Amino acid sequence: MQTKQQVRQQGLAALQRLAQQPANKQQQEAILLQKLIDSAAFQSATVIGMTLNQPIEVATQPIIEATQAAGKRIVVPRTLPKRQMAFYELTPTTVLERSHFGVLEPQITGEPIVPDLMIVPGVVFSLDGWRVGFGGGYYDRYLAAHQMNTVALALKPQQVKVPDWSVDQFDVNLKHIITA
Numbered sequence: 001m002q003t004k005q006q007v008r009q010q011g012l013a014a015l016q017r018l019a020q021q022p023a024n025k026q027q028q029e030a031i032l033l034q035k036l037i038d039s040a041a042f043q044s045a046t047v048i049g050m051t052l053n054q055p056i057e058v059a060t061q062p063i064i065e066a067t068q069a070a071g072k073r074i075v076v077p078r079t080l081p082k083r084q085m086a087f088y089e090l091t092p093t094t095v096l097e098r099s100h101f102g103v104l105e106p107q108i109t110g111e112p113i114v115p116d117l118m119i120v121p122g123v124v125f126s127l128d129g130w131r132v133g134f135g136g137g138y139y140d141r142y143l144a145a146h147q148m149n150t151v152a153l154a155l156k157p158q159q160v161k162v163p164d165w166s167v168d169q170f171d172v173n174l175k176h177i178i179t180a
């Protein structure tokens, strides 16, 4: 058994190593994108929540393009005080600005939109749907407050069979894990 903090640190180190092998990372991302597009979760969704990735995370630009090509809407998160998030539609006119966390976020315009499918980011995922994220608790809070389908895209260094950490009472189990 490890602490979430230990799992997070080891997972981040493994993701940093993979990011230094771009061909390997891109090959895994291509597999994840194809499996996502082929999934019933993707095909039945109309509004999909996703992030704008950091360099060590799964590249989301190809996912954005495929989602738009499939005629679906995309919403991306804006972090708010008290570890809250709201999602706003990503359109050609969306203005993005870099957050303190270092990722691009939309400026607030119009009303927030709750997606019907969330692609949930994270550091390590168990194949039975548990997750260690970056430590903010943003997604645990959001998914506790809103019902929707959920999927994570797990690069090879992000996959474990079952959690080797103790799952907290506030952790939200993800409905689908897609593996590279």
Ligand SMILES: Nc1nc2c(c(=O)[nH]1)N(C=O)[C@@H](CNc1ccc(C(=O)N[C@@H](CCC(=O)O)C(=O)O)cc1)CN2
Pocket: 051, 052, 053, 054, 057, 077, 079, 085, 101, 103, 121, 122, 133, 134, 135, 136, 137, 138, 139
């Ligand atoms: N690309 C991307 N965007 C995302 C996320 C993500 O995982 N990936 N998020 C997923 O949630 C949200 C931002 N998550 C955050 C997670 C942690 C901290 C943060 O302040 N971390 C502290 C350490 C926290 C701790 O260890 O207790 C820090 O960096 O100092 C900020 C934002 C929304 N946007």
Ligand SMILES: Nc1ncnc2c1ncn2[C@@H]1O[C@H](COP(=O)(O)OP(=O)(O)OP(=O)(O)O)[C@@H](O)[C@H]1O
Pocket: 004, 121, 122, 131, 132, 133, 134, 135, 136, 137, 138, 139, 140, 141, 144, 168, 170, 171
């Ligand atoms: N539903 C909730 N309500 C209130 N606090 C919560 C809730 N879910 C999580 N938290 C708090 O958030 C903190 C971070 O949780 P955790 O370490 O699991 O984050 P994470 O899932 O790795 O982060 P993220 O979702 O931002 O990627 C914990 O201290 C926890 O108490």
